Amino acid sequence: MDNAGIEEMFQGLGPVTVKRMFGGKGIYHLGRIIALEVRDEMLLKADETSAPEFAAAGATQWTYEGRKGKPVKMPYWSIPDEAYDDPDLMAKWVRLAYEASLRADR
Template sequence: MDAAGIEEMFQGLGPVTIKRMFGGKGIYHLGRIVAVEVGGEVLLKADDKSSPEFAAAGSSQWFYEGKKGNPVKMPYWSIPDAAYDDPDEMAKWVRLAYEAALRAE
């Protein structure tokens, strides 16, 4: 996804900074990472408090295969499908990601 598309996605939260990292992009708001872009997909930060909401909305948690083929779960989740067609819904999810970033301090 290009920078303009990412910025539009996060307009309900405010300005974001996009930095290259690990073959993808890190997406930051006010100095805190709120999302990553991997393989063209934006994944939002979540934690123990917000991940149940992501799961209930049909999102999936990002993981990669670690050593010995074991899955390593990362604190990032896919964006619920309904958010792509509704700016207010997208704003809800990106705010949840920012709240998780604040709790991660």
Template sequence: MDNIEIEEMFQALGPVTIRRMFGGKGVYHMGRIVAVEVSGEILLKADDVSAPEFEAAGARRWAYEGRKDKPVSMPYWSIPDDAFDDPDIMARWARLAYEAAVRAEK
């Protein structure tokens, strides 16, 4: 996914900064990471407060294979399908990701 497409996805939040990281990209808003791009997929930040909403919407949590082939779950979730066709729905998920990023700092 190119940077312009990523910026458009997060336009409801305002300006985002995109930085290369770990073979993918980090998406930042106001200095806080709100999403990562891994293998062409954007994954939104979530936490104990917002993860149940992502799960209820059919999103899946990102995990990678760690040591001894054990999956390591990360605090990032796929974007619910209906958000891709509706900027208002995407805005809601982007705001939830930003709120999780703010809570993570505390």
């Protein structure tokens, strides 16, 4: 996704900064990372508070194969499909990602 598309996706939250990282992109709001684009998939930050809501909406947690073939779960989740067609719903999910980034500093 190009940067203009990413900015549009996050417009319900406010301005974002996009930085290249890990062969993908990191998306930041007010200096805090809130999302990653990895292999053309947008993943939103979640934590123990918001992850159950992502799971209930059918989102999947990002995992990668770690040492000895064990899966490593990362604090990033896919965006529920219906949010792509509904700007208000997308705004809800990106706000949850920002809130998770705020809690990470506590």
